[in-house]
Amino acid sequence: MLSGQFWWHRARLRANAQKGMNFFLLSSLILFVAAFDNPSVNNTSPFFSGYTAIYNQVQGSSSDQVNTADSIPLVSPNGQWKLSFSNDSVAQVTHYLEPSIWRWKAIDTATAADSYRRFVCQNDGNLVIYDSKSSVIWAKGGTLDSTSYNLTLDNDGRIIEYNQAKNIVWWKSSTITSIEAPQLTTDGGDIILLGDYYNPIQSATFRDSSISIQSATSNATVVTIPPGNGLNLSLILSDNDNTAVQIYFSYPTPTFNITVEGQFIRVDGTNAGSSAVLCLYVNSTLTVTVQLSGAQFNRTFLVPIFIPSSLMHVSLIWTGYPSFNSPSFRYTSPLDSINSTSVSNLFSTIENITSQGLAQSDTFSIQAQNISIFAAVVHQNASDFSGDIGGKNGTSFVLPSSIISSLADGRNNTRVTVILSTIPNNPFPVVDKWSTIGGLVGLSLYVNDTYANVMNATTPIRIVIPFSSEENVTADVQCLFWVQVTSSWSNEGCDTQLGYDNVTCLCNHLTNFTLGRPRIVATTQDPSGNTIVVTGDVPQAPTDSGGFNKMYLIAVAGVVPILLVGILVAVFMARRKKRETSSEFRLDVLNDVETKHEIGRGRKTVVYLGKKSGTTDVAVKKAKDKEKVKELVEEGGRLKNIHHPNILMYLGMYTEGSLTCLVINYMEQRTLRHVLSQGNKFHNDQIQNMMKQIASAMIYLHENNIVHGRLCPHKVYVSSVSSVKLSAFGAESVHDTPEYMKKYMAAEVMKNNQLTKEGDIYSYGVILDEVMSHRKMNGALLSDHGKVIVFSLLLTNKSTEKKAQSRISMRVVGTRLHNKGEEEDTSSASIIASYINRDAYGVVEI
Incomplete structure (x- = not known):
């Protein structure tokens, strides 16, 4: 066995021996190869x-x-x-x-x-x-x-x-060959460790902690994995031979399902684990992050309005591990898809855009193909306030300091904001009197997020509107503004200064402006050959001094009877239109609305949840009864001409067989009456926010000379984000008042059979008192929470005075809600006492 000893020595040292020795060793080991x-x-x-x-x-x-x-x-x-x-x-x-x-x-x-x-x-x-x-x-x-x-x-x-x-x-030795975990999530569960286990498995360890063994055989061991997340984690099985086998286990990785609807990006996913971060990337730049956990998750991102159309993706990060990325998807900014010709949603969109922009900064500006916006918080000082879109040669404005001071009313906590918008296509209809030139310029002010109706200013407001050579601006061009109530253009209260490449409008009010000239309806010539232009306003003077000749007088004499006949026909048609509103109201052709299921019922109407354009949830109110169809059409007509973020938006009307259908915003929590009937309780801030929004809508209606007449919880709609909107305003009489409405109507309204603004204020006070009864109680009456109660009692008191003329206006209600009654000096005790001792809501016997 000498050669064998040399063989082992060679194996241990792996030495390179001399060639002759290698040949000798190889020859002497031939017998060993067989064994x-x-x-x-x-x-x-x-x-x-x-x-x-x-x-x-x-x-x-x-x-x-x-x-x-x-x-x-x-x-x-x-x-x-x-x-x-x-x-x-x-x-x-x-x-x-x-x-x-x-x-x-x-x-x-x-x-x-x-x-x-x-x-x-x-x-x-x-x-x-x-x-x-x-x-x-x-x-x-x-x-x-x-x-x-x-x-x-x-x-x-x-x-x-x-x-x-x-x-x-x-x-x-034992060994683990593979893992089977078909149902496992990051919430944990059982997994099967397939392998060859020569000795029985006695214990299992995962992440340095013992875990349960459910069963163990010679070829499979079942263990329970705890909730968590991670990759390549140590899992060890030990047997009774004092040996251990190890395999590396990874939790299931995240999955994503992404839905884009407008500015909202909804991410539904799986396997976030015990702790994870979900990130939204815009063009590879991190924009938003949120914390989440669990085997199932969903999050909705509200994309800031200033984010342009972009490629985006979401990423989920387990702490200490690489990120898991979704495929890229396309986000389209609402500014790129806005329909600037639709008045129904244009101004609400501008307000929503501005609200989001000013939440990020005191000054906000954005320009897109269909709309451009400048918005800013106006700081109170002694100087005028200015802003522009497009720089020095763009659209600009100057607000006099007197207007700002008047709106702020000396209060440091009053927030005044201004919105300037330009729209290349004028969305308002063409009227007979004026021909408009170019697009639309909007300028408006808000006080504590409530629209301020600025009129009759002592110092004019300056609006500079540029024009191009293609717009054919001539000496007869004038500054015009849109009158909401009459649905027409007017130049009253505005002076026009024509510049080289712009027009300066000096106006005593704020609204939507454009440029225009009187519409030419006819031309003729006098006997001297001078051209007489008849416009939609007044006849222009002859270009030469021909005076009033007989032919001209004859022409005038012929025109006057025609005008008188026209006036009589117009009066007749107006009366007929009032009687036949339901048949003459033009219904839209809507092929993009799909109804899903019933969500509510009224008197002879059924309300359905629907989808518009396959993306937007809407409410579809359907009626078949002739009288109810007339009411529905009238409601649609009123909503169509009103644009406020706290009033339901008109989205269209159409017919469906024998049914007439009105499409409006869908509010997830239905009416305030439904919310109250569910026993919901509100925090102080929720109540204040809700009542401020109702007040804002009512201020808008009253300052446009519109009486709601049906203000009650049934007509206040609530969304899932505590946004409220009013519906069904503009009732014409007390007749057919629903039974549920009578609690909210002032005594003088019922007695005199006349709907008034003061009656609306009374209804508002009753709603406030009812909502306060659903307040979450916390602390003693005269604590900070108690002061809220005292203030609400005071506001209810002043809204429901017996005498209509003693009630405060909706504008004052909105202001006091914002300031929470800080200006009030009345003691808490006296307020409570007066409230307890007075008749409920000032009701008197009739």
Whole structure:
């Protein structure tokens, strides 16, 4: 066996002997090849090199071993696996792709004298790890059968001890081959660890903590994974041989489903885990982040209005791991898709855009193809306030300081904002009197987010409107403004100054402006050949001094009777129109509205949830009864000419067979009456916000000389974001008043059979008192929360005075709601006493 000893020596040292010695050794080992595996393998990195087998003691020689001194491992035939010692002297099996991560290891059962280790296969079949003092650190029990054994590592990384005398596998290590987890989420659950378990599994550890074993067989172990998230996490199974096997487990990764509706981006997803961050990227720039968790999640991003049309994607980040990204998707800014010819939603869109912009900064400006907006918070000082769109040569304005001071009324907490907008296409209808030139310029002021009706200013407001050479601006061009009540253009209260490339309008009010000239309806000539132009305003003077000749007088005499006949016909048609409103109201052609299911019923009407253009939720009110159809058409006609963020928006009317359908905003929580009937309670801020919005809508109506007449919780609609909108304003009489409305009507309205603004204010006070009864109680009456009650009692008192003329106006109501009664000096006790001692809401017997 001398040649055999040389063979083992060569295997350990991997020395390159002389060519003659190599040939001698190779020749002398031919007999061993038939009995044993190739004793060593040399592979190119990254594959492992080392022993292919280690043997027990043979004929008195010392046994083969893997030790920490020469660092020669036991290697699988394919070179992908090795058995060696780690830096901390632990015997382990690793893979060449992950040499720093173990798949199997022996667990020390005794304290070693030092860091030296040797792993041997003994004659009795024991596998033993010794330290330098030959103390047993780990052992797998043998049979005391003195025979030949060898130890190999197969191509799957299993350690196999083979009894050569009996030609059987004497022992092998356990291994995990794969994981099955078809139903698992980041909320945790059971997973199946498939493998080959030679000894029963006794315990399981995940992320350094014990987890439950549900079942264990020789080829499958079921364990319970706790909630969490992460990738390549250590999962260890231990058996009764003091060995452990490890596999790396990853929680299911996130998925996304993204829906874009207008400015809202809804992300529905799975597997956020215990803690994650959802990010919205605009053109690869991080814009918004939110925290979330759970196996199922949904979040809605409101894209700021100043974000242009862009490519976007969302990303979910588990702490400490790379992000998971959705595919990119296209976002289209509402400014690029706005219909600037539709009055129905144009001005509400401008207000919404401005509200979002001013939430980010005190000054906001944006320009798009169909609309441009400048908005700013007006700071109170002694100087005028100016702004522009397009710079020096663009549209601009100057607000006199006197107007700003008047609106602020000396209060430091009053917030005054201004909105300047330009629209290239004039959305208002053409009227007979004027021909308009160019687009529309809007200029408006808001006090504490409530529209301010600025009229009869002592110092004129300056609006500069540029024009191009193509717009044919001549000396007869005038500044015009739109009169909402009469739905017509007018030049009253505006002076016009014509410049080289712009027109300056000096006006005593704020509204929507344009440029125009009197419409020419006819031309004729006098006997002298001079041209007489008859316009939609007044006849212009002849271009030459022909005076009033007989022919001209004859012409005038002929025109006057025609005008008189025209006036009589117009009066007759107006009366007929009032009687036949339902038949003459022009219905829209709407092919993009789809109704889904019923969401409410009224008197002879049914309300459905619908979709407009496949994206926007709308409410569709349908009627068939002749009288109810007439009421529905009248309601649509009123809504069509009103534009306020707290009044339901008219979105169209159409017929569906014998049904007439009105399309308006959909409000998720239905009416305020429905919300109150559900027993909902409100915080102070919620009540104040709700009542401010109702007051804002009522201020707008009253300052446009419109009486609501039906103000009650049934006519106040509430959305999921605590936004309210009014409906069904403009009742003509007290007749046919619904029974539910009588509680909210002032005594003099019922007595005199006349709807008034003061009656609306009374109704508002009753609603405020009712909403306050649903307030969430917190603290004593005269605490900060108690002061809110006192103020509400005071406001209710002043809104429901017995005498109509003693009630405060809606404008004062809105102001006091914003200031929460800070200007009031009345003591709390006296307010409460007066409230308790007075008749409920000032009701008197009739």
